[in-house]
Amino acid sequence: MSSLPSITSAPFGPLADGRATTLYTLVNARGARADITDYGAIVVRLFMPDRAGRLDDIVLGYNSVTDYVRSSPYFGAIVGRFGNRIAHGRFTLDGQTYPLATNNTPGNLPCHLHGGNVGFDKVLWSATPAVVDGAPTLTLQYRSPDGEEGYPGNLDVTAVYTLGHDNSLRVDYRATTDRATPVNLTQHSYFNLQGEGRGDILDHQLQLHASHVTPVNAGLIPTGRIAPVAGTPFDFTTPQRIGDRVDAPDEQLQFAGGYDHNWVLDSQSGQLALAATASEPTSGRTMQVWTQEPGVQFYGGNFLDGSAVGKSGQPYGRRSGFCLETQHYPDSPNQPAFPSTILRPGQTYRTSTVFKFSAR
Structure with a gap:
């Protein structure tokens, strides 16, 4: 299948304050498709071919912005100002302590998660669609004002999605600030390479190019150690079935109810490097994750409980999607x-991640 690459838009529904949201549809020359909304910079749908060429939507999510507003575990969103957890909901920078929302309590230990009560996943970004060098792109911009969610500095953020000729979805991030502030942006899609709403992800094979992990305490906060994965259920240096060891009698797995940990990538060059490969045997779909980042959070969907009903009308049960953040x-x-995650005036935060799909 071959066609001209395109990007089109349609209404995605109003927010409570009356502002309109838009859904942008990116289609590449091979027919792969990404639906992305300006609310939360969310990847709503991602259609990629299986080994027979059949296109299926392989990310979890909802059909309307109303559902994302009502309740969403960060399905498909750009997460910030700081992705992942900050202990006790506070940090000290240049001698000043900044209190943040404690919006997550694993192990009954409060922490700050994914930017707070209203992180970047819950704001309306400004969007500019274009076709660049034959690839549909969506440029999303947001200004996070000084003091938003407790963070210092006006932070100007840009995230550019590109649907490549090679069936890749690339995310290029950029940010500048007028005061020193932590910045740690990530993309929080939940993948099921068999297709969203088609059961759990335990039969997926996963390889992580990471020989170390950052162990956590009962509150899922890193202890500060960098620990080798060899001989543990965290060793994905060769392809492993996700379900084989997820319930092993391991304290780290018990803390999180499965996998929800940061792997320290072997490549620390700051250049694009292969971080992970996931594959699904029934469909033949394979996803490679390339990144400039030093770590990746593999989250196995342990906290999905069936209360979220997805796009195909199926409830998302435990472990029905996985994230590679x-x-x-x-x-x-x-x-x-x-x-360091500290961005200072005069510096530019730049990082890229590529999700590349194929079938075998």
Whole structure:
């Protein structure tokens, strides 16, 4: 199948304050398609071919903006200002302590998660569609004002989605600030390579190019250690079935109810490098994740409980999707030994992640 690449738009529904949201449809020359909304910069649908060429939607999500507003575990969104957790909902920067929302309580230990009560997943971005070098692109911009969710500085953020000729979805991030502030952006799609709403992801094979992990405490905050994965259920240095060890009697797995941890990628060059490969045997679909980031959070959908009913009318049960969130390490503002997430005036935050799809 071959056609001209295109990007079109349609209404996606109003927000409570009357502002309109828009859904943009990106189609590449091979017929692959991404539906992305300016609310939360969310990837609503992602259609990729299986080994027979059949297109299926492989990300979890909803059919209307109303459902995303009502309740969403960050389905498909750009997450910020700081993706992942910050211990106790506070950090100290240049001698000043900044309190943040404690909107997550794993192990009954409050922490700050994914930017707070109204993170970047819950704001309306400004969108500019275009076809660039034959590839449909959507440029999304948002200004996070000084003090929003407790963070210092006016932060200007740009996220550019590109649906490539090679069936890749690329995300290029850029940000600048007028005061020093932590920045850690990520893309939070939940994937099921068999198709959304088609059961759990336990039969997927996963390989992570990471020989170390950052262990966590009962509140899912890194302890500060960088621990080898060899000999543990966290060793995905060779392809492993996700379900084989997810319920092993391991304290780290028990803390999170399965996998919800940050892997330290072997490549720390800051260049695009292969971080992960996931494949699904029934469809033959394979996804590679390439990133410039030093870490990736593999989350196995442990907290999905069937209360969210997705686009195909099927409830999303436990482990019905998985995330590979490329990132700096959780709680980095409080852990000086971790790679810094502090952006200062005059600097530009730049990072890219590519999700590349094929079938075999």
